[in-house]
Amino acid sequence: MRGRPDLRAECADCFGLCCVVPAFSASADFAIDKDAGQPCPNLGQDFRCGIHTRLRQSGFRGCTVYDCFGAGQKVSQVTFGGRDWRRAPDTAKRMREVFPVMRDLHELLWYLTEALTLPAARPIRDDLGAALEETERLTLGGPDALAALDVEAHRRKVNVLLLRAGELARAEAGAGRRRKDHRGAVLIGARLKGADLRGASLRGAQLIGADLRGADLRGADLIGADLRGADLRGADLTGSVFLVQSQLDAAKGDATTRLPPSLAHPAHW
Structure with a gap:
């Protein structure tokens, strides 16, 4: 911060x-298997990543988030x-x-x-x-x-x-309206385009691949929410609570996605 x-x-x-x-396993997020405590083969003697500028293209998306x-x-x-x-x-x-x-x-x-x-x-x-x-x-x-x-x-x-x-x-954010409680909810692939989620609790919610285009998430509590592959294009996240950069890095968005001032638009958006 x-x-x-x-x-x-x-x-x-x-x-x-x-x-x-x-540790990580070969998957959509990692190109290889690696045991816990074993240095990644891409780690150089200077402790820098040898493929840092092309991690996503090399199959190491998990490292970028x-x-x-x-x-x-x-x-x-x-x-x-x-x-x-x-x-x-x-x-x-x-x-x-x-x-x-x-x-x-x-x-x-x-x-x-x-x-x-x-x-x-x-x-x-x-x-x-x-x-x-x-x-x-x-x-x-x-x-x-x-x-x-x-x-x-x-x-x-x-x-x-x-x-x-x-x-x-x-x-405070949801004053005057019924605030939605989706704490821990399974919302994988949910169609939430344009949804009014002001002041909602999305703590620990599984929003993998959810369509949140144009959604209003001002004042929403997003601590621990899984946003992998969630579509945040045009969404308003200003004033959202406990959102971290790694959640954004795992999601999809664009220049119209509005963010809190402490966070940045990921380079791959």
Whole structure:
């Protein structure tokens, strides 16, 4: 987010952790199989991707929609003090364990930072601020502390606040109308062209391939919504809550798609 560059990936300061830690299988998103902890064959000795500018054309679409929220550089430069897993192989195992934990914490930091900007969330601002400080503190733990952290328990605690913030924002955006509740709904391929979804809850909704052309999503809570292949051409997402760049990267849109100021139109739209 603006003012939080630490929550945006800076690959030049990372040891290619997203190219090593996750596993993936040959599919529409990945051209090959790769085991967890195995470096991708496209990862260079300088920890840069050798096909970064042509990932989609090379069959690695999944890589283009992944976001570590800055966790990669945090683990590489702070947690492990700049020691990389190639020159210090004793760090490799612990680094692989810590990276997913840090990624989850940084994702929570993104959501909490956004929640604190929502005018409607003013009644719980102190609680949000305290949760942000606690999450920041956890990210500064050593490798052993991070590996042992019950990050899911922390996520559940923070999610109570994020849910409340989303409800407050939706109430403001949907004032005077019945707000739709599609939390966790299966809306794969749904025909929602031109739909009025102002202030709707779409938390965790499966919107894969949904037709959302021209839909009004202002003030909608989109945390965790699966937008892979969703058609957002002409949709209005200004003021939507908890939308992240990777969701847009996985969707389809064009220059007429209206976005929150903290996000950008993907290059492939």
